[in-house]
Amino acid sequence: MLELSHVHKVYRVGAFGGSTLRAVRDVNLVVKPGEVVSLIGESGSGKSTIGKMVLGLTKPSQGTITFEGKDVTRLRGFGEKKEYYRHVQGVFQDPFSSFNPIFKADRVFEMIRSSYFPDVSDADWREKVLDVIGTVRLDPANVLNKYPHQLSGGQLQRLLIARALLLDIRLLVADEIISMLDASTRIDVLNLLADLKERGLGILFVTHDLSLGNYVSDRSVILRKGAIAELGPTRRVFENPLHPYSRHLLSCVPQLHRTWAEVDAELAANPPEDVVLPTVSEGDDSAPLVEAEEGHFVGIDQR
Amino acid sequence: MTLRVKDLKVYYQTLRGDVHALDGVDFELADGEIMGLAGESGCGKSTLGKSLIRLDSRMRHVDGTIELDGEDVPIAKDREMNRFRYHEISLIPQYAMSALNPTRKIGRMINELLQSRGVRPSEVTEELNRRLELVGLDPDVLKRFPIELSGGMKQRVVMVMATLLNPSLLIADEATSALDVSTQRSVVESMVEFRDRGYVKSMIFVTHDISLVYQMADTVMVMYAGRVAEKAPASTIINDPQHPYTKMLIGALPEVGATTDEARLEGIPGTPPGLLHPPTGCRFKARCPIASEECSETPPLVEIEPGHWAACWKTGR
Ligand SMILES: Nc1ncnc2c1ncn2[C@@H]1O[C@H](COP(=O)(O)OP(=O)(O)OP(=O)(O)O)[C@@H](O)[C@H]1O
Ligand SMILES: Nc1ncnc2c1ncn2[C@@H]1O[C@H](COP(=O)(O)OP(=O)(O)O)[C@@H](O)[C@H]1O
Ligand code: SF4
Ligand SMILES: [Mg+2]
Ligand SMILES: [Mg+2]
Numbered sequence: 001m002l003e004l005s006h007v008h009k010v011y012r013v014g015a016f017g018g019s020t021l022r023a024v025r026d027v028n029l030v031v032k033p034g035e036v037v038s039l040i041g042e043s044g045s046g047k048s049t050i051g052k053m054v055l056g057l058t059k060p061s062q063g064t065i066t067f068e069g070k071d072v073t074r075l076r077g078f079g080e081k082k083e084y085y086r087h088v089q090g091v092f093q094d095p096f097s098s099f100n101p102i103f104k105a106d107r108v109f110e111m112i113r114s115s116y117f118p119d120v121s122d123a124d125w126r127e128k129v130l131d132v133i134g135t136v137r138l139d140p141a142n143v144l145n146k147y148p149h150q151l152s153g154g155q156l157q158r159l160l161i162a163r164a165l166l167l168d169i170r171l172l173v174a175d176e177i178i179s180m181l182d183a184s185t186r187i188d189v190l191n192l193l194a195d196l197k198e199r200g201l202g203i204l205f206v207t208h209d210l211s212l213g214n215y216v217s218d219r220s221v222i223l224r225k226g227a228i229a230e231l232g233p234t235r236r237v238f239e240n241p242l243h244p245y246s247r248h249l250l251s252c253v254p255q256l257h258r259t260w261a262e263v264d265a266e267l268a269a270n271p272p273e274d275v276v277l278p279t280v281s282e283g284d285d286s287a288p289l290v291e292a293e294e295g296h297f298v299g300i301d302q303r
Numbered sequence: 304m305t306l307r308v309k310d311l312k313v314y315y316q317t318l319r320g321d322v323h324a325l326d327g328v329d330f331e332l333a334d335g336e337i338m339g340l341a342g343e344s345g346c347g348k349s350t351l352g353k354s355l356i357r358l359d360s361r362m363r364h365v366d367g368t369i370e371l372d373g374e375d376v377p378i379a380k381d382r383e384m385n386r387f388r389y390h391e392i393s394l395i396p397q398y399a400m401s402a403l404n405p406t407r408k409i410g411r412m413i414n415e416l417l418q419s420r421g422v423r424p425s426e427v428t429e430e431l432n433r434r435l436e437l438v439g440l441d442p443d444v445l446k447r448f449p450i451e452l453s454g455g456m457k458q459r460v461v462m463v464m465a466t467l468l469n470p471s472l473l474i475a476d477e478a479t480s481a482l483d484v485s486t487q488r489s490v491v492e493s494m495v496e497f498r499d500r501g502y503v504k505s506m507i508f509v510t511h512d513i514s515l516v517y518q519m520a521d522t523v524m525v526m527y528a529g530r531v532a533e534k535a536p537a538s539t540i541i542n543d544p545q546h547p548y549t550k551m552l553i554g555a556l557p558e559v560g561a562t563t564d565e566a567r568l569e570g571i572p573g574t575p576p577g578l579l580h581p582p583t584g585c586r587f588k589a590r591c592p593i594a595s596e597e598c599s600e601t602p603p604l605v606e607i608e609p610g611h612w613a614a615c616w617k618t619g620r
Contacts, residue, residue: 042483042486043454043483152345153344181511182511183511183512183513183552183556184343184551184570185570186555187555187568190557191568210484212557214557215557249483249484252485252487252488254484254514254515254517255514256517259517
């Protein structure tokens with residue numbers, strides 16, 4: 001459904017755009033219908049840049065991104081873009097920034113109506129809205145006709161997902177949508193993503209929290225400095241991390257019943273076997289992967 | 304005993320009436336104790352932190368007392384509080400790292416802060432450098448603007464600033480929530496180190512991440528709708544919580560390795576009550592699976608075993 005092939009993104013940085021920064025390096029990635037793929041990595045590793053490229057908000061410097069066979073980077077004109085967004089939508093970290101504080105929060109639904117469903121009757125529209133609000137498990141009486149500041153972050157976040165569901169979406173890009181929410185709301189939103197996945201939606205789930213990435217996703221991609229360090233079925237990546245960087249990240253995840261010291265001690269007592277990582281020569285910007293077990297890949301070591 | 308908070312009530316004044324954000328909060332914090340503070344959004348965690356430092360113009364101290372190292376903390380008297388700020392009590396506010404003044408270099412910001420506290424910067428230069436090094440920062444950061452630092456670096460700067468005058472109490476409000484796991488770990492470990500070295504005596508660490516609290520806190524306090532639901536040693540809260548709210552909150556946490564295919568975790572159905580007109584009796588009763596008639600009376604916070612307090616009619620052993 002979604003396919004990234006040798007995607008790079010190079011930003012110009014520095015006072016006069018004098019130097020460059022490779023924010024995304026040679027990324028190859030597929031998201032299938034009904035599949036949740038987690039993009040995991042520390043801040044600055046390129047996660048949001050990948051999300052933005054998929055949503056057509058910025059163009060790759062090299063490589064192609066296709067959605068259902070169509071090249072996303074070559075969408076021309078208003079009409080083609082609008083069609084694309086009918087099927088692909090994004091939800092971002094800070095829900096407050098997606099709402100205009102001077103309007104009621106449900107205005108975000110009206111905007112979808114005026115661009116995509118101008119001919120639907122008031123009654124049908126209302127039914128459609130109530131339906132998606134139910135899907136995200138909100139009580140309409142609590143959220144309709146309210147201003148953004150009267151709603152919590154979790155409620156706003158779910159309204160944004162509901163808005164995306166008004167359209168016939170097939171792919172959702174969710175960029176750090178739960179890091180600002182409390183534990184109980186997080187689980188509600190994650191379970192909602194799992195429901196959507198069961199309905200056949202593909203989801204690109206961006207996160208810096210590994211335990212959350214793990215809870216919902218089928219496959220995980222660990223990014224480091226723009227390149228894929230490890231990619232595989234989530235369970236395998238977590239049970240048997242192969243890349244030294246993945247191992248380090250996993251050892252830092254705070255666990256409920258084990259302290260960091262215990263995890264470190266265990267790692268030191270049973271050091272994992274070294275895996276031979278692919279290498280590239282100096283100046284080569286590619287980032288090859290090797291398949292270590294079925295569907296489980298490791299990438300280059302960048303220090 | 305470092306901190307003793309008794310029946311603290313702090314309300315926000317709004318056009319529609321008073322928001323009872325803290326409505327009878329009771330707890331004690333011992334010397335050297337790091338206490339995690341948890342609870343859903345809106346239960347009053349940040350209000351508690353702010354109250355110990357500065358009430359803004361809409362906040363009103365309605366009742367209750369705060370004692371620090373045996374001395375009364377006059378939170379309603381803004382001028383008298385000056386003596387405490389940074390010297391005795393320091394707060395790292397929620398979103399602190401995005402609140403750093405973008406037009407000031409870090410070093411200048413620290414100097415201005417010290418001067419406003421009546422401290423000559425030269426007196427602490429050496430200590431400042433030592434502490435920056437301890438948290439893994441080059442003293443060069445003093446010459447940089449906030450925008451030139453990563454989130455983790457900014458958060459470390461904020462922590463060093465807040466503790467430079469060796470306060471008795473440090474309150475860190477969601478200080479590591481925006482950081483990735485490895486940066487989070489190193490910031491949290493530095494905080495513990497600061498306590499171990501005596502730079503701060505005790506600490507309140509506000510977070511939604513209870514598994515993080517387990518890594519560093521001695522005790523955990525869970526708040527619900529402006530009141531304390533439960534306080535106990537961290538391992539008790541995680542392995543043997545007694546209050547129904549705490550049980551559900553812990554139940555909503557994914558373990559590393561948990562997936563939706565095996566078993567779905569459940570959030571807590573419903574939402575916390577509004578605090579403009581808080582419900583009478585136990586504030587959790589509308590969402591509590593074992594609520595019964597007696598719950599229409601407010602349950603007192605009682606010590607059900609040494610060091611373990613809970614406010615629920617069904618836990619009073
Ligand atoms: N300036 C204000 N005016 C009126 N009510 C307020 C104000 N600030 C906070 N409140 C209310 O006081 C209560 C406690 O808010 P507080 O910010 O302490 O919550 P919190 O536990 O820190 O939540 P979070 O986890 O989202 O940070 C909430 O009901 C909130 O809506
Ligand atoms: N518009 C931009 N101009 C220049 N550099 C950028 C821009 N957006 C992101 N970057 C840089 O690209 C890298 C990757 O950023 P990002 O994709 O936001 O990472 P993540 O979402 O993983 O935190 C970072 O070093 C960031 O500073
Ligand atoms: S007092 Fe009653 S309603 Fe409140 S938590 Fe206990 S059992 Fe539930
Ligand atoms: Mg990002
Ligand atoms: Mg808060």
